[in-house]
Amino acid sequence: MTPNGRWHLQGSAEHAYSGEEARQLLRHRWDWANQETWFENDAGRLLGVVTNGERAMVVLLDGDGDPGEHLVDPRGEGSSGGYRLSNGQADSYEDRDTVAFDTAAQAVAYFIEHGTWPSEVTVQGERAQERS
Template sequence: MIESWLIDDGSTAPVSLETVLEVLQARIGRGQLETWLSSSSGRALAVVTNTERAMVMLLEEEGDPGEHAVDPGANGSSEGFMLASGQHDEYPNEDTVPIGEAFRIVDHIVSKGSWPPDARWVADR
């Protein structure tokens, strides 16, 4: 059984596989640059973006340091990652991915339950 996912914004209805990217893009368009999704199996998927790059994290359970998508060899760092708390973060570009890649990764995790086979990621455990 494929797990279902909820946007952690008080929603009680699962986000459909067909609309998860539309929902994510709409939230970013409204300036909501941090999005957490929780799965029916207890996992969490986070996307924090500055609209150009994104930190994508997958956690197996509460308290898990998780895994995050990487862009090996990317130079520099980017700022403008605004958390829901109002905190502004800056991340090395190698610890984030271009926004299009982030959408592809999220789509695959939500639909298949795992990282895309060709995605680069590291475990933070």
């Protein structure tokens, strides 16, 4: 078991994902035209990823009502669209509030395995101090 507890797809505790399995799942879900993925751990924490294929918004919530935190790209400029949510809504995000897809997938894998973000990503949120 990871230090963060078992992580599974939200609403389905059938399979606990390793970090590498989660990274691969994110790539496959994009291939299957499913752009939004939510993982949940045994303590009710939520780890969400929505992608447009090139960039991804990665969010961590400690539960309903938590302001959460998300990965940011301090050098990101402009905005990108094409983020389709599971409810059909298409969103655009500032590039500063998203990261490259591969960075997102690697960060999610690391978080699931270690219970903390890798040192090379920047996290911003109500609970987290921004760090580089």
